[in-house]
Each structure stands twice: as C-alpha cells, then as structure tokens.
Amino acid sequence: MPEARILVVDDEPRYRYLLRVNLEARGYEVWPATCGEDALDLLAQREPDLIILDLRLPGVDGFEVCRAIRSASTVPVLMLTALTDHADRVRGLDSGADDYVPKPFNVEELLARVRSLLRRAAYAAGEAPAEPLSFGPLTIDTAARRVTLAGDPVDLTPTEYRLLAALARHAGRILLHDDLLEAVWDETDPAQAGLVRQAVFRLRQKIEPDPGDPRYIHTRPGVGYLFEDRGA
Numbered sequence: 001m002p003e004a005r006i007l008v009v010d011d012e013p014r015y016r017y018l019l020r021v022n023l024e025a026r027g028y029e030v031w032p033a034t035c036g037e038d039a040l041d042l043l044a045q046r047e048p049d050l051i052i053l054d055l056r057l058p059g060v061d062g063f064e065v066c067r068a069i070r071s072a073s074t075v076p077v078l079m080l081t082a083l084t085d086h087a088d089r090v091r092g093l094d095s096g097a098d099d100y101v102p103k104p105f106n107v108e109e110l111l112a113r114v115r116s117l118l119r120r121a122a123y124a125a126g127e128a129p130a131e132p133l134s135f136g137p138l139t140i141d142t143a144a145r146r147v148t149l150a151g152d153p154v155d156l157t158p159t160e161y162r163l164l165a166a167l168a169r170h171a172g173r174i175l176l177h178d179d180l181l182e183a184v185w186d187e188t189d190p191a192q193a194g195l196v197r198q199a200v201f202r203l204r205q206k207i208e209p210d211p212g213d214p215r216y217i218h219t220r221p222g223v224g225y226l227f228e229d230r231g232a
Contacts (some may be wrong), residue, residue: 004049004118005029009039009065010080011057017050018034023106023114036060043075043097050117054103055092070096073181074158076117080105094202095158099185099195113177115185120162124181132232133168135216135229140168159184159201163196167217167227176224200225207228 006028006038008019020030031037031048045050055062066077077099081088089100098117133140137150138187145161147154156164162184167175175183177193185195200219204211209231212221218226 003027003029004048005031006114007031007033007039007042007046007048007051009033009036009051009057009062010054011035012054015054018107019110022111026111029215030116034064034066036065039065041072045070049121050114051075051077052080052114053097055088056082056091063091066092066095066097070157076121076158078110078113078117090198093157093159093198098159099156120184120186121158129141133171134166135168135171136231138216138229140165147207156203156206159199162204163199164203166205168223171227171229173227174220174224178225182187195226 001045006023008016008023008030010016010019011034016032016034023030031042031046033042037060038051039051040060041076042048051068053062053069056066062079066079069075069077076099079089079092079100080093082102082103091129092100099113101113131142133142139148141147142165147156147161147164156220163180166180177196178188179189180196181187181190181192184199185192185194186203200217204214204217207216208214215231216227216229218228218230220226
C-alpha cells in the first residue's frame with residue numbers, strides 16, 4: 001500500500017506523540033492537530049487519506065468536527081472514545097465516523113483498524129461502475145455512490161452506504177453477521193457483530209418508511225439480515 005496521509009486530531013500531547021511515532025514508523029505521513037478548528041482548516045487545505053479523531057476536544061467537540069467533515073468529504077474517520085462510554089461511541093458513529101477505538105488503546109489494534117479503513121477506501125475508489133439498483137422508491141446509484149428515496153437524496157455515512165450496497169447487491173439472500181462484518185468493516189472477529197446491529201439501526205432510520213416495521217432490511221434473529229422490498 002502506498003504511503004497514506006493521516007490527520008491526527010487530539011488535544012492530549014501523549015496521545016498525539018504515541019500516534020505520530022507509531023504511524024510514522026509504519027510509513028504513514030502524519031499531520032497533527034490539537035483542536036477541531038485546526039483539523040477543519042487542515043482538511044480544507046489538504047487531502048488526508050484518513051482522519052483519527054478524538055471525540056473529547058476543547059472548543060468545537062469531535063462530534064461537531066465529524067459532522068463538518070462529512071458535509072465536505074467521504075474520507076474515512078476513525079474516532080477515539082473513552083473506554084466505557086458506549087453513548088459516545090454510538091453518537092460518534094451517528095455523526096459519520098466509520099469505526100472507533102477506545103482509549104487507552106492497544107497500538108496494534110489501532111494500526112489494524114487504520115489498515116482496514118485504508119483498504120476499504122482503496123477498494124471503494126476502484127469499484128467498477130454498475131447500473132443503479134432500484135427497489136420501489138429506493139435507488140442506489142453504485143457508480144456515483146449516491147442513494148435517493150422517492151427522488152430525494154439520502155445522507156449516508158460511507159459505512160452506511162457500504163452496508164446498504166452489500167445488502168442490496170445480494171437482495172433476496174440472507175447475509176450472515178460475519179459476511180457483513182468482513183464485507184463492510186473488513187473485520188473477522190464475530191465478537192464485533194454489534195457494529196452490524198448499530199449500523200443497521202441507523203440505516204433503517206434513514207431509508208425505512210417505518211423503522212419498526214421495515215420494508216427493506218429484515219432481521220433473521222441470530223443469523224443475519226435479508227434485503228427484500230416488501231412494499232406495495
């Protein structure tokens with residue numbers, strides 16, 4: 001993999017140092033930022049391949065920064081959260097982050113997640129154009145990576161888009177949690193199945209007329225999910 005450029009946003013010097021030393025040792029170019037404002041300025045001036053973003057920042061917090069990033073870019077975002085704060089992780093993913101690592105983190109796990117996000121981004125950039133997938137009012141334009149519902153654009157994070165595309169490309173077939181973890185997150189640990197459940201929940205809020213009685217994404221308890229249009 002060619003050298004990637006990584007924007008590291010963290011106000012704690014020890015974490016910035018730890019991240020920079022370990023990332024540069026693996027050949028990555030690192031751009032540090034100590035606050036959200038500096039991060040957004042750097043993003044406007046340069047084009048990072050990945051952003052590592054602490055959610056607890058002074059001034060403009062990481063949630064706001066993540067939403068601002070998503071309004072301007074599809075660059076992968078790996079967020080850093082407090083170890084026990086589940087609410088922060090959910091809110092961060094809802095703000096547009098692609099993955100998370102809890103603090104204090106294991107360096108090798110963080111590096112593995114960096115590699116995974118960069119691989120997925122490279123794969124997505126090289127995907128061949130295909131005909132749009134249509135299911136009633138829902139259209140998935142895989143060439144433009146754009147989703148519309150009754151003609152109106154649907155604002156999805158990159159992870160939500162990959163999940164929807166994976167399900168829709170296999171419409172009528174049950175996809176196991178493990179299948180989706182590997183296809184969307186490049187993750188092979190079954191213990192991470194919660195990532196799938198959380199992303200499906202968020203996706204349903206955006207595309208389902210009634211998320212409590214889904215039209216498109218149907219749960220197969222203990223197994224996985226089935227994409228099938230059961231609308232009129």
